[in-house]
Amino acid sequence: MNNPSIISVEAACKTQLPGIYRLEQGLFGDHAYPDFFFRQSFDCWPSGLLVACDDTDRLLGYILLARSEQADCAWILSVAVDDAAQGRGIGSRLITDALSALPDSVTQVKLTVAPENPARHLYAKLGFVEQGLEADYFGPGEDRILMILHR
Secondary structure, eight states, X not given: OOOXXXXXEEEOOGGGHHHHHHHXXXXXXXXXXXXXXXXXXXXXXXXXXXXXXXXXXXXXXXXXXXXXXXXXXXXXXXXXXXXXXXXXXXXXXXXXXXXXXXXXXXXXXXXXXXXXXXXXXXXXXXXOEEEEEETTTTSTTOOEEEEEEEO
């Protein structure tokens, strides 16, 4: 099951929210979004909360993309892929599917990433460009690199 083409990517269902939260908690621990945030995200940005599932409907990953008040901008707030499913192109697929669903009026997509996170290389491969380091982005010692994709 190493073929990303048999992975489905679609809008999350309300019944998948607990699984999204469990995945988030397992990967990000203390830095995980709280469970209620996913319910609110589902209500606020339903087209931006996508899940990747295998052919048995097992949740493998998710992406949360939100439109900014700035009409030409969107933010990737989170991308998460289950440890057991990493390296299979699922993160890339989630990002490309989410980006392709954006209207043409969105000309830039932003995200932040921890400097030591290997996902930086995936984002760069997909066209995101590092804009600089934001010290203490999530609090003391929680630096993030701002990356932007111009579409």
